[in-house]
Amino acid sequence: MSFFVGRSESNKTASRPKNYHEAKSLTHELWDWTKSILVALLVVILVHQFGFNLSTVRGHSMQPTLQEGEWLFVNKAITYLKAPKRGEIVILKESEEFVTVQHPFLVKRIVAIAGDEVQGRAGYLYINGDKMEEPYTDSLIEDGDFGPTRVGQGHVFVMGDNRHAAASGDSRRFGAVPIGQIQGRAEYVLWPFAMAAKL
Secondary structure, three states: OHHHHHHHHHHHHHHOOHHHHHHHHHHHHHHHHHHHHHHHHHHHHHHHHHOEEEEEOOOOOOOOOOOOOOEEEEEOOHHHHOOOOOOOEEEEEOOOOOOOOOOOEEEEEEEEEOOOEEEEEOOEEEEOOEEOOOOOOOOOOOOOOEEEEEOOOOEEEEEOOOOOOOOOOOHHHHOOEEHHHEEEEEEEEEEOHHHOEEO
16 A cells, blocks of 8 residues: 555656756745855844944044045944053944934044043143143144043043134043944044055
């Protein structure tokens, strides 16, 4: 009896039309493509979220170091591995009080870290009482004196490199920034090629 059942099943398989096998093959191929695309999208999302991304400079607050329209390579992974340091240029999320649709993120330079006392006096920046040499600026601080301010734990004090009057909205306006608002460290100018450089 089993011989006949097996033979019957064999006949059914043999009698299946050719287009059945083609349809089945097409379905498998589409599923393979779908899986590949989903994996690729997942990798892109993870890299963008935790690895690196590109950011475009908007505004003039970081002149002369950065110009509007330049593309920056932003290292996001570094925020999980190392504490921020003075002198680093970072991308940070604008505080809720000042955020706008046009500028949800800011690019600024860290000038003081937790425990530092920061002050602006007579056009110069002082950290812990020491006058800072800032070769990346092209003018004195024109907005007047500020501080002294002690930077709290888990915070950094950021400023734009553009020290002309009213040129940069930074920690002088909104205070020290929680480290959690830092989205990544700007490491390179990628575009335009004529301005490409390590920061």
